[in-house]
Amino acid sequence: MTAGTEVAVALAGTGAVVGEAGPADAVGGVAPACVAYPGTVEQAAGVVRAAASLGMTVVPRGSGRTVSWGLPPARCDVVADMTRMNRILEHAAGDLVVRAEAGVTLGQLGEVLAEKGQRLALEGPAAATVGGVVATGAAGPLRLRYGTPRDLLIGITVVRPDGRVAHSGGKVVKNVAGYDIGKLFAGSLGTLGLITEVTFRLHPLAALTAYVTREYDNAAAAAGAVLAAAASPLQASAAEIDRPGPGAPVRAGILLEGNASGVGERAERTAAVLGPGAQISLAAPHWWARRGEGMGAGTAAGTLIRVSFWATELRQVLDAIDMVAVDTGVAPAVGGSGGAGVLYVTLDAGADADQVAMFIRALRAATGHGGAEDPGVLARGSVVVLTTPRAVRSSVDMWGPVPGLALMRAVKRQFDPGNTMSPGRFAGGI
Template sequence: MPPRRSAKSKPKALDALAKVCGDVRPGEPEEGVLGVVPEVVAAPATVAEAAEVMRTAAEKGLAVVPRGAETRLDWGTPPARCDLLLDTSRLDGVVEHAAGDLVVTARAGLATDRLAGILAEQGQRLALDGPLPGSTVGGTIATAAAGPLRLLYGSPRDLVIGLTVVRADGRIARSGGKVVKNVAGYDLGRLFSGSFGTLGLIVEATFRLHPVPAARAFITRAVPDAAGAREAVRAVLRSPAVPSALEVVAPAGHGGIVVGVLLEGVEAGVAARTAQITALLGGDAETGEEPPEWWGAYPDGTTLIDVAAPPTALPDLLSAVGDAGPGAALVWSADGRGHVGLSGGTTSEAAAQLLGGLRSVLAGAPHRGGAVVRYAPGAVRKELDLWGPVPALPLMRRVKDQFDPERRMSPGRFVGGL
């Protein structure tokens, strides 16, 4: 299917936006968001300019879809309209790095791997090891993306201590700050984490930082079956070793189930804890200072399913993926989040069967988890219920009504058509 233009054409939008923003142009077909081509693309360079763009969009009734580095722009559902694609690439750089306070404020368009390089010069890091290189600060927060380190350090909602956003009407809103505490009113960092651009435009974020560890060790071991994986995970989590990350991967491509553990800290402490974990996992466990090639990556495939599955659900999760056949793969973190990948040859019927099976296994007691489709080929996507049941949907709609009563921010991109 060829890309389609936004259903609501705005021929005068470009002229109006050009008066308040130095980088405005017509949208191109290749810039379509899941097939919906924007009428106009604007790239503000400052917070003030972004606010003026959003104010003008409100005056003209434009539907706005934020764009970072496009690493996750294919997540979610196609927007109902995309009159204005708001590019954050010029909202770049570090605003302030208070190294003594372990705090940094960065603009939304800054790539997280570039931020990592800047922080490393001071021996510090943002403990968000996102799987996709080039992901921006704003996009990482908007999709709540996090890698293996979330076991110890948490996700964006845990590490964001201050956020600056531009609301749908162009007003600038801030919460938090350079100190590690909450403030009265909305905690925007938590509210906007995982909001998929439906509440407003993220322009700056302040993060809590951590020192770069002096030493690290990766310990991996292949286990024979799901029961072996469950016992290995249980043993590591119950040990005093305090892993920074614990990952489990299963076919395709790995030949079996593999458990991986990351330990960090001072050199002597890491050495002692490595010996402890090696003994727990078995004498044939492998150790090294560099991660295995699969570490922190999404599973291969053209369909990606995000699963919320606590450690108690791991055997059922592995069984469901194994039953799906050789084209299915799993990457799971002991914090209870993971991803299932399906190969390009997977039919919509097979994908729907696996998705239904995952939701049946994970829903309710004792697991209380779920499964959400992040991306899939168009033909497969149309046949799937991407989001599944969402008990909090009425509350989410009330929040949407307060922040974006005209439903112009990324309309239709999120659960329930939000």
């Protein structure tokens, strides 16, 4: 019996559906032996336990949109596809809380919550699963007001790499001693275990939303306006920036939410902050929440870089991106939550790999993400490559220097001494 057949037989014994893996199941170019589709927490636990007992590795998958983000796994024997675990288990509307299986999509959840006038305050793609959203830690424009998935997560159930089930928060409290597992698993890219259920804090749907937008011919003016609006008492829910290419006008957009009369007045006052030419609209501008569209396919799709910084340094970051783009001869598009200190930089798949690698290194140097020897223009910043073609990946460090790496290694060792879960995906090969 081949190793692939042996693991498929062992997994089938757990009650999970098991399928042969095809080329589309590869993760970052690493092909698994099979794909398991658990339908319950017990089956999910069985899958991880069976794989671990055979010395096989497991890579979790939600919708698969961004499963190849991060480093390719050092090994990928079993893909644990969570899409059969797609039940909304409890919507306690009175408590503004929902508990859902990890394979529930944002679209599915949104529809159910909307019936009760509620929402999960994350503007993600409808196809993304809640488990995947927590595992990637990705957040859209609403992060300015509501934070990231880890801020909205109040409970989680996970299968640990040894196959044991652990709960944290929510209604059942049975924590792994000393750890807040929800916070640990948020952004963990499947390296610590399999998320099977999540409990989120909800918010009421806004009765009315308005977008106040303006184009500026320079980054300084746009950054100043976005930061002024974000810091004002106008209670912006989002403060976004978009620049389609170097030298192009910089767009600023502020989202306001609330009741009809309040939003109208706040929109007028926000327009005054953005200055002459600001427009108020009930619909989002076409560039809203554009974060590396088409980058979900991974290595074939180009380069997506997340730049995080103190929001007050927005102008310097935009200037640094421009300067480095000119120096290295690439043409990045930039967009994101400028008012919350997160921008996404995208480069076309056709961009020259050497130039892209130079751009990434130079941007790290210019934003201070090189450590003390290389302080750059900013006191603090991080430039993380979420996805990039293989030719670039082989010559740059996707994560760059990561503070607290030793601690992260220790946590991984404690959770996953056998290196069962998504080995090698995270910073420092964790």
